[in-house]
Amino acid sequence: MIIALPVEEDKGLDSHIYEHFGRAPIYVLVHVKDNEIVKVESIENPYIYEHPRGIIPKLLADRKVDVVICRGIGFRARDVLSEYGIKVVTGAEGRVGDLVKAYINGSLKSVDYTPPERWRR
Numbered sequence: 785m786i787i788a789l790p791v792e793e794d795k796g797l798d799s800h801i802y803e804h805f806g807r808a809p810i811y812v813l814v815h816v817k818d819n820e821i822v823k824v825e826s827i828e829n830p831y832i833y834e835h836p837r838g839i840i841p842k843l844l845a846d847r848k849v850d851v852v853i854c855r856g857i858g859f860r861a862r863d864v865l866s867e868y869g870i871k872v873v874t875g876a877e878g879r880v881g882d883l884v885k886a887y888i889n890g891s892l893k894s895v896d897y898t899p900p901e902r903w904r905r
Contacts, residue, residue, distance in 0.1 A: 787814045787887065788849045789880050794826040797881030805857040806840055807832060813847060814884045821884060838864040845870060853883050856897050 790808030791799035802808040809832055815823035827847070831839050837860055844852065845868040852865055853873045862872050875895030876883050886892035 785816045785850045786848055787816060787851045787853060787884055788812070788844050788847075789814070789853045789876075789883065790829075790855075791826075791880065796824045796826075797821070797879065797884070799880045801853070801855050801876055801878060801880065801883065803855055805852070805854040806835060806861055811844065812880050813849065814880065816884070816888060819888050821881075841865045841868055841870065844868075851887065853887060853892070 788811045789799070790802040790805050791810050791812050792802050792808065793799065794810050794812065796812065797814070799812050809829055810826050811829060813825050813827065814821055829840065841861060841864040844865070849870055851871045851873065853876045855874070855876055857872065857874055865872050873887065873892060873894045875897035876892065883892060
């Protein structure tokens with residue numbers, strides 16, 4: 785399983801989740817096998833300032849991502865991720881490592897989250 789999380793700066797598992805999925809500068813990809821983290825990598829978001837519908841979900845789908853854990857995300861991005869078969873967990877807050885561990889053990893659940901006005905453009 786590969787879990788993607790949007791972050792502002794790449795600090796691996798110590799990275800903090802970014803406010804908004806599509807505007808994150810970096811996505812940390814955490815590879816999990818048998819409920820253990822086996823690899824951590826990051827990719828830069830080439831579409832940080834402008835992105836047509838579906839391009840970021842496609843970027844992650846091409847990387848074989850299974851799950852996105854994020855704080856805020858637009859409904860269109862969520863719909864496209866779903867079309868690719870990628871599960872989305874919203875409203876997450878904290879460090880990548882802690883969030884992935886919570887997801888693995890089943891304690892991380894989606895919660896409704898509305899980003900501040902500046903992110904809703």
